[in-house]
Amino acid sequence: MLSDITxxxxxxxxxxxxxxDPRMKLTLTLLFIVVVFLPQNWFxxxxxxxxxxxxxxxxxxxxxxxxxxxxxxxxxVAFTSVLNMLYVSGxxxxxxxxxxxxxxxxxxxxxxxxxxxxxxxxxxxxxxxYTTTPTALTDAMEYLLSPLKVVKVNxxxxxxxxxxxxxxxxxxxxxxxxxxxxxxxxxxxxESGGLMQRVRALIPILIPLFVSSFRxxxxxxxAMECRCYQGGEGRTRMKRLQTAxxxxxxxxxxxxxxxxxxxxxxxxxSSLK
Amino acid sequence: xxxxxVDNITYTYAPGSPFEQHAIRQVSLETVPGELVGVIGxxxxxxxxLVQHLNGLLRPMEGRILLDGADIWAEPKxxxxxxxxxxxxxxYPEHQxxxxxxxxxxxxxxxxxxxxxxxxxxxxxxAAAYVGLDEALxxxxxxxxxxxxxxxxxxxxxxxxxxxxxxxxxPTAGLDPRGRETxxxxxxxxRRSRGTTVLLVTHSMEDVARVADRVLVMNGGRVAMLDTVxxxxxxxxxxxxxxxxxPAVTKTLLLLRRQGIPVDTSVYTVExxxxxxxxxxxxxxxx
Numbered sequence: 159m160l161s162d163i164t165x166x167x168x169x170x171x172x173x174x175x176x177x178x179d180p181r182m183k184l185t186l187t188l189l190f191i192v193v194v195f196l197p198q199n200w201f202x203x204x205x206x207x208x209x210x211x212x213x214x215x216x217x218x219x220x221x222x223x224x225x226x227x228x229x230x231x232x233x234x235v236a237f238t239s240v241l242n243m244l245y246v247s248g249x250x251x252x253x254x255x256x257x258x259x260x261x262x263x264x265x266x267x268x269x270x271x272x273x274x275x276x277x278x279x280x281x282x283x284x285x286x287x288y289t290t291t292p293t294a295l296t297d298a299m300e301y302l303l304s305p306l307k308v309v310k311v312n313x314x315x316x317x318x319x320x321x322x323x324x325x326x327x328x329x330x331x332x333x334x335x336x337x338x339x340x341x342x343x344x345x346x347x348x349e350s351g352g353l354m355q356r357v358r359a360l361i362p363i364l365i366p367l368f369v370s371s372f373r374x375x376x377x378x379x380x381a382m383e384c385r386c387y388q389g390g391e392g393r394t395r396m397k398r399l400q401t402a403x404x405x406x407x408x409x410x411x412x413x414x415x416x417x418x419x420x421x422x423x424x425x426x427x428s429s430l431k
Numbered sequence: 432x433x434x435x436x437v438d439n440i441t442y443t444y445a446p447g448s449p450f451e452q453h454a455i456r457q458v459s460l461e462t463v464p465g466e467l468v469g470v471i472g473x474x475x476x477x478x479x480x481l482v483q484h485l486n487g488l489l490r491p492m493e494g495r496i497l498l499d500g501a502d503i504w505a506e507p508k509x510x511x512x513x514x515x516x517x518x519x520x521x522x523y524p525e526h527q528x529x530x531x532x533x534x535x536x537x538x539x540x541x542x543x544x545x546x547x548x549x550x551x552x553x554x555x556x557x558a559a560a561y562v563g564l565d566e567a568l569x570x571x572x573x574x575x576x577x578x579x580x581x582x583x584x585x586x587x588x589x590x591x592x593x594x595x596x597x598x599x600x601x602p603t604a605g606l607d608p609r610g611r612e613t614x615x616x617x618x619x620x621x622r623r624s625r626g627t628t629v630l631l632v633t634h635s636m637e638d639v640a641r642v643a644d645r646v647l648v649m650n651g652g653r654v655a656m657l658d659t660v661x662x663x664x665x666x667x668x669x670x671x672x673x674x675x676x677x678p679a680v681t682k683t684l685l686l687l688r689r690q691g692i693p694v695d696t697s698v699y700t701v702e703x704x705x706x707x708x709x710x711x712x713x714x715x716x717x718x
Contacts, residue, residue, distance in 0.1 A: 333526075339488050340527040343519040344588060345511055345543030362539065365529035369574070 167227070167287045173218040174404065175289040180298035182405040187286045189412045194279045196419040198428035203274060205422060209415055210278050219288055227284035228277055235276050239269040267429070292324045297399060300390075314390025322378070330371065337366050433499050433516060433595040435462045435485060435628070440494030442480055454480040455652045457494070462596065467622060467629040469639035469660070472649030473674055478632050479522075481649065482598050485630070486517040515544050518594030522601045524585030528573035533564070533584050536573055540592040558591035559584075561621050563613070579610045583617070590621060597621070598630040603638060615642055636678045640664070640699040648673065665697035680704045 170176075175183070197203045214224070246269075248262030255261075287295070300317030307313065341362045342348065348359050437460040444452045455477040462468060472478040483489045484496055487503050487510040496503050503513045518540075521527065530536040537558055541551045559569060562583035573581060586602060599618065603611040619642055622629050633639060639646055639660065646663040648656040650673045656663050663670070667677050667685050677685075680701055684694045694707050 336521065337527055339483065340519075340521040340524065341539075342488060343486055343514055343521065344540040344592070345514055346539075347511065347543070362527075362529045366527050369529075370526055 167223075167284070168291050169219055169223060169288045171218055171289065173216060173289070175213070175217040175285065177404070178289075178408060179399055179401045179405045180290050180294040181301050181399055182401060182408060183286055183290055184295070184298045184302060186408060186412055187283055189416070190282045191279065193412070193415055193419065194275055194282065196416065196423065198423045199426045200271075200429055201426050202419050202422040203271060205415075205419060206278055207274065210282055213282070213285065217285055217289055219285070223288060224281050224284065227288075228280055231276060231280050235273045238276065239273050242269040242272055271429075293321060294399075296320045296324070297395075297397075301399065312390070314393070318390075326374065329374070330367070333370055334363065334367055337363050337370075433628070434464060435460075435517065435596055436497040436500070437461070437481075437484070438495045438497060440481075440484060440491035440496065442484065442489060442492055446492070453652050455484075455649075458649075458652075458654055459494075460647060460654070460657065462628050462630070463645075464628055465622070465626045466644045467619075467631060467642055469643030469646045470630055470632040470649065471634060471636065471639055471646060471675065472655075473634070476649040477652040478649045479600055480652075482519065482600060482630060482632055485596070485598055486519045487513045488519070511543075515540075515592050516594055517596045517598065518589040518592050520586050520589045520597070520599040520602060522604060523582075524588070524602075525573075525578065525581035528581060528585055528588075531572055532570050533559075533573055533576070534569040536584065537569075537588045537591050540588055544592060554591045554593060555587075558587040561590055561624075562587045562617050579606060579613070582606065582610070582614065586614070586617075593625070594627065596628045596630070598632070600632045601634070602631070603633065603635065611638070618642065634675075636664075636676060636681075636699075640678050648675070660699065661697045664699050665695075667696055 178186075193209070194206060197206055243261050243265040244259060246262065246265035247260065248264035250262070252260040252262050253266070290298075296317045299320070300313050303311065303313035303316065338346075338348065346359060346362055348356070348363075351359065437458055439457050439459050441456050441458075442454045444454050458477075458481055460468075470478050470482065480489065484491055487496075490504060490507075498513060498516065503510065528536050530539065534555055537555045538551050541554045546554070555569070556566070559566070564580065564583055564587060568576065568580065568584075573584060576584060582602070586599070589597065597618075602618065603614050606614060615638060618629060618631070621627065631638070631643065643660055645658065646656065646660055647654060648663060648670070655673060656666065656669075664677060664681050667681055670677050676682075678699045680703075681696060681699050684698055684704060684707065685696045687694050688696055692711065694711070698704050698707055
């Protein structure tokens with residue numbers, strides 16, 4: 159029953175996006191957020207949608223996958239749309255006036271504009287996790303956070319913690335499954351009863367799970383020490399991140415898009431209220 | 432005592448997805464009351480999946496499981512009753528201890544059965560005695576016990592439900608030779624005194640040779656062999672093809688036969704081997 163929860167969304171592939179350096183991908187994703195929020199008019203937004211479409215095509219990911227990441231935010235989209243329609247007022251006559259509710263064409267336009275923006279944001283940023291393995295992602299984070307050493311933030315330790323956490327999620331899931339089966343075999347009833355009863359029924363599962371997590375943590379710490387692990391100082395990598403020409407080309411394209419969007423803003427002004 | 436019948440069951444993990452995997456295919460089996468069946472096979476041979484069907488933890492996708500002739504899934508809501516009649520000890524059962532005393536932990540199963548205090552007390556003490564846990568240990572925390580004691584306490588937790596059929600998944604895994612011996616001996620003792628049918632999942636041929644009446648050999652999710660210990664071990668070549676190690680004694684005799692020495696290779700204990708070899712050496716006494 160626990161096996162259908164997906165952790166990390168990496169979708170194996172060999173597209174251009176998969177092959178980009180994860181550090182660059184992380185940077186470009188941040189840049190993409192800027193790109194999504196730049197446009198102030200419909201021409202800009204259209205350009206962003208086209209740009210996103212281009213990236214999606216390059217990623218060779220099934221459309222179904224993207225739908226899966228957009229689905230959870232649909233509520234948010236609907237919610238902001240409603241708020242925008244209610245609160246944005248226009249100059250002309252309202253399209254609909256009822257009690258205190260007045261809906262202007264400008265409100266609807268804003269709602270549509272913002273909805274497209276949110277969907278683009280989610281679709282674009284989910285590409286990062288779809289095309290990058292969790293380990294590559296932590297490596298990239300470690301690299302990008304390493305300048306923070308100056309302010310005593312240990313990027314290596316943070317990245318190591320994340321790697322270990324990611325590594326152990328499936329293990330702990332399996333363990334949970336096993337403990338649940340074992341307690342069910344002793345007649346534990348996990349499926350019926352009221353809320354309190356169900357919470358109490360979790361005790362025989364949570365205690366062994368905690369105990370085993372601590373046991374695993376000690377064992378892992380011991381194993382790491384046996385292999386002389388002493389933090390990031392002077393540590394080399396088996397897989398070294400390397401930027402290739404395609405990474406710099408990608409960066410150049412993004413920068414060009416940012417410049418173009420700023421140009422469109424100046425050219426057509428703002429259509430947002 | 433109850434009879435458990437496995438009628439042609441099939442189970443697939445993650446059906447319909449790219450990770451689809453047939454765990455077991457068309458497995459059939461019928462237990463004889465009071466016997467001890469050794470279930471043996473490689474990692475991934477489907478043996479653990481099979482035994483999890485027997486007490487209704489997994490529901491077969493095809494086929495049926497009958498307990499005394501009645502389909503255990505006839506009333507899914509009453510599957511708990513099946514779990515009380517078919518007890519199951521998981522691998523590393525000591526990892527499932529959770530109460531603050533051993534006594535309470537052993538009582539968890541009987542309590543779930545809805546028994547009264549006196550009966551629970553009787554069962555807890557009886558189960559503790561079967562596994563050789565001292566009364567004084569009963570009030571201790573499970574986390575203060577040694578590894579072997581924890582394992583025995585956990586097994587007692589299932590024995591206390593007094594199941595008609597007892598399944599143990601690798602009960603000797605990770606124990607030292609003395610610990611293995613203790614656990615096997617107490618399983619035998621429990622079976623002898625209660626007449627319980629026992630299914631022992633293991634990958635140790637030595638364990639099987641020691642305690643089993645029949646052996647079920649699983650390979651690639653199917654039943655490869657199901658026969659008496661002698662008959663299964665006499666098919667040593669096939670066992671080796673599957674990748675199962677046969678007891679060292681049997682292996683020795685097999686090598687002798689390959690060299691043309693006429694010995695019976697269905698032998699699996701040292702005593703039997705001595706019986707085989709002495710006449711060949713021309714002597715009739717013990718040297």
